[in-house]
Amino acid sequence: MTVGEQQQQIKDPNKSLEIRVFTLNIWGIPNISRDREARVQAIAQHLTGTHEPYHYVFLQEVWSKTDFQFLADKVSKILPFSHYFYSGVNGSGTCIFSCSPIHEVHFHPYSLNGYPHKILHGDWYGGKGLAFCKTTYQGIPILLINTHLHAEYDDAKDEYIHHRVAQAYEISQILRFAKYGHHLTIFGGDLNCTTADVPYRLLTYNTGLIDTYLDCALKPADGVGATNETPSNSYTPLKALRNNPNGKRIDYVFYWVSDQYQVKTLVHDQPLPHRVPQKEFSYSDHEGVRTVLSIKLKQNNPEQDEKSKKEICFDRTHSLLDASAVCAQGLRIVSKAQKMYAWLAALMFILQMTVLGLILVDMHPGGRFVLFFLLILLSIGFGFSVYMALVFSNQEHSAVMATKLGLERLLDEVRQKNAKYFEEQKKLSSARQ
Structure with a gap:
């Protein structure tokens, strides 16, 4: 099928297009993260071995340029386009892999990102920020966004909450300007906050981003969809399980779509097994998240739009x-x-x-x-x-x-x-x- 035929296909209101997305914080700190090299190899095998290849992959904490180059080489047949975002002392740790050509890239460093004297926390040295890639898939202009917000470290006494709120505000304001001109925005990453936290609510209600976990009809058995400090992960400390027995959902895939199209989340799950095959450790201290989106021409529902407008207005005020x-x-x-x-x-x-x-x-x-x-x-x-x-x-x-x-x-x-x-x-x- 030619590009022209593909573009014509999405113009048919009775047909839809599927886009598969994967996000993972790989926990790739050289000389600190345990089993890093073996885990990176296993991640590459998963990305290349899935029977339904991903269209877009968002990775965080890729702190080694060697690891990025290794992954880029391994997945080049199915994801031939990639970009690593340099920032700060050690790089941003974020990268994007794409099945379609990347036209433009941009990185916006956060104005607040921890303290220089908190060396063991390391966020200030990581140069975290907002990573953008512009691409076009089957005639649809898409804005890809990857990020990693400041870590929490202590649930009881969160000294970085105002930093994450400032980061979420920066994201929301930039996105309110950047998303226009693109029919679809796909945003993945590690936000280091749950749905009840202020940064999450500020980000979603101030931008109109849709959380694919909430948008998907099928939910996991635990009803949480936890992606960090889960009981099945080999790297989860016992102390974390005492505080959150089921873990926390802090890794997300969001989308925003223009008035011309409508999107529905068909699948939202965690495709990685609990352990790397033939090993006693997990792929990362986070769980990978897979999302399958279905996009087609929009058929307006004024009554539903009015209801959504009312709900968003109130939620946005409180956030x-x-x-x-x-x-x-x-x-x-x-x-x-x-x-x-x-x-x-x-x-x-x-x-x-x-x-x-x-x-x-x-x-x-x-x-x-x-x-x-x-x-x-x-x-x-x-x-x-x-x-x-x-x-x-x-x-x-x-x-x-x-x-x-x-x-x-x-x-x-x-x-x-x-x-x-x-x-x-x-x-x-x-x-x-």
């Missing part, structure tokens, strides 16, 4: 209010931290002057060496404290404040729409009477 509250709390946290670093810098300076005075006193060479070493440590601490107080904290404050002000502008818009909607409903009700 924006909750996100604004998180930002307000985040600003208080930033202000408190900035003051702490300022006092710490002052203390370091006083200690530096004290140690410097002791060094100038005539004393034993051994003692002078110890004091000189201590002076170096204090100088490093002083420089770090000054940077955090005067540079990083101001950057963090600006990013959170920008998010909060943007949310308030959106709230004003939504309130006006709500008032207009209620006025229209009131007039309709009066006319019927």
